[in-house]
Amino acid sequence: MNLGSACVAALIVVGGGFGTASAGTETILSCDFDAEPIDQIIGTGGAIVGQPTAIAFDAYVRSAPFATPSLEMADTWGTGARAVTFEFLNDWEITTGVVDIAMDLEFQSMDNYQISVREFNGASQSFATLRFTLTGGVSHTDADGGAGIITTYSAGTATHLELSFDMDARTCDVLLDGTPVLSDETFGIADRGVGSVLVGLSHDADSTGVFSVDNLVVTATETPSPVDPASWAGTKASYRD
DSSP, X not given: OOOOHHHHTTTOOOOOSTTSOOTTOEXXXXXXXXXXXXXXXXXXXXXXXXXXXXXXXXXXXXXOSSSSOEEEEEOOSOSSOEEEEEEOGGGOOBOSSEXXXXXXXXXXXSSOEEEEEEOTTOSOOOSEEEEEOTTSEEEEEOTTOOOEEEEEOOSSSEEEEEEEEXXXXXXXXXXXXXXXXXXXXXXXXXXXXXXXXXXXXXXXXXXXXXXXXXXXXXXXXXXXXXXXXXXXXXXXXXXXX
């Protein structure tokens, strides 16, 4: 199995701000898809190889629309929501500190798309759900209701999405293309932590809608236990051919 460049860099601490690793943070998921074979269905090897842990439909790695490989998701089934699920290194669920999630998106057309943040190994705890709708709105919901329509989006152009969860204050912020569109929104969950990101298509009756995601990065200021570089190297070695 080939380790992607994202995985090799997963513990590097770099300078930066919202959505990027900075002093005191660890990168717990990094998926750039650059080492994946083009026009093939994505594997499900998990965070250690820069892949999702589950796919509910055939999600393909493509050479477009971004300059580097990205993951394409297309509605081919009609009614019902389906998603690609990403979880974190060591099966971590983050309950304290700050969790930042960043990704690049491009929508081929206006349709019904969805980004959700949930607990580890489940999808019942709604820390945040963003729905990019057929009419161009972006709506926000969570466990205690949510904020409703928070902004708009466009098709055919790259969009940078950032979500930040303060797990001590139990609030969420959202930025789209660097502009805050939601601040200090309580999410209404007291007993679980952020453990997964679900990316896919939301409920509708048609079989249309295509979008791409790239550079999905999740960082945390506090993790359940420190990562031992020696054990990390050993883990990487076990995935090499």
